[in-house]
Amino acid sequence: MNDIKLALLGSEGAGKSAVLVRFLTRRFIGEYASNSNSLYRKRLSIDGRQLNLEIFDPCSQGAESRCILEEPVKWADGFVVVYNISDRASFLSAKDTLRQIREARVESCKGEAEVPVCLVGNKQDLCHARQVCEEEGRSVAQENRCHFQEVSAAENYQEIANLFTKLIRQVMEHMKLRADRRRYSGSKSMAKLINNVFGVGNTEDWLREHTEDLEYDSGTLTFTLLCKLYTHSARFQWQQRTVIDMQCCESSIVC
Numbered sequence: 001m002n003d004i005k006l007a008l009l010g011s012e013g014a015g016k017s018a019v020l021v022r023f024l025t026r027r028f029i030g031e032y033a034s035n036s037n038s039l040y041r042k043r044l045s046i047d048g049r050q051l052n053l054e055i056f057d058p059c060s061q062g063a064e065s066r067c068i069l070e071e072p073v074k075w076a077d078g079f080v081v082v083y084n085i086s087d088r089a090s091f092l093s094a095k096d097t098l099r100q101i102r103e104a105r106v107e108s109c110k111g112e113a114e115v116p117v118c119l120v121g122n123k124q125d126l127c128h129a130r131q132v133c134e135e136e137g138r139s140v141a142q143e144n145r146c147h148f149q150e151v152s153a154a155e156n157y158q159e160i161a162n163l164f165t166k167l168i169r170q171v172m173e174h175m176k177l178r179a180d181r182r183r184y185s186g187s188k189s190m191a192k193l194i195n196n197v198f199g200v201g202n203t204e205d206w207l208r209e210h211t212e213d214l215e216y217d218s219g220t221l222t223f224t225l226l227c228k229l230y231t232h233s234a235r236f237q238w239q240q241r242t243v244i245d246m247q248c249c250e251s252s253i254v255c
């Protein structure tokens, strides 16, 4: 089962808790306690996959608020940044939060800035008092390469459910991409190791020549690769049993 961690960020009163509670319960509750950080847990199924969802709703008041960005930015796999369309200051603060997420990710995740984020303009029902036009929100989202959605936690459940579903899908793809990248670099290191230790110039030919007993396990897309490594010169025989992911092995053969 996948664990997915999301964080809601935004200035005080933007409607973070309202948006989140709408998603979790389908209800709009007028007032929320806002003097403490909250962590919500929910199990759900998306595209047939069971997920453990954790959503952090930080308190944006008092002393705790000063450090909220540092922790969620490292902890979360994806972000919902909320502003209030009838409060320009909350929009400017959301812009700044997007910038801080990008910068913090670059620092803490070795250049991996592309964490999934959704910018949300809340309180769409207050459009008579609008201070931020929809186009502005969309363009800031484009600049930051994130998804954008205007919603009203007070009036609409479906848009909020859709935006969370979209974000969770994006997070799952992002996690898969990162795992593939790790596997690929792992397989490259393995090929390098074989080259260094055994002086084999072309890993692809070498693997073909020296690999026996491939045992496929189609269910998990893994197989056991039983390598028998023979030195050229003499009777010295190596046996090494390594479980390698199918994709990993394919990329090691390619490289």
Ligand SMILES: Nc1nc2c(ncn2[C@@H]2O[C@H](COP(=O)(O)OP(=O)(O)OP(=O)(O)O)[C@@H](O)[C@H]2O)c(=O)[nH]1
Residues within 6 Å of the ligand: 010, 011, 012, 013, 014, 015, 016, 017, 018, 019, 029, 030, 031, 032, 033, 034, 035, 058, 059, 060, 061, 122, 123, 124, 125, 126, 151, 152, 153, 154, 155
């Ligand atoms: N009209 C309208 N009011 C909303 C909407 N969403 C939230 N509110 C109201 O805005 C106020 C603040 O909402 P919260 O969800 O507590 O905002 P928050 O961002 O979690 O605030 P903090 O916890 O203080 O950071 C509450 O009075 C909500 O009832 C909305 O979509 N429309």
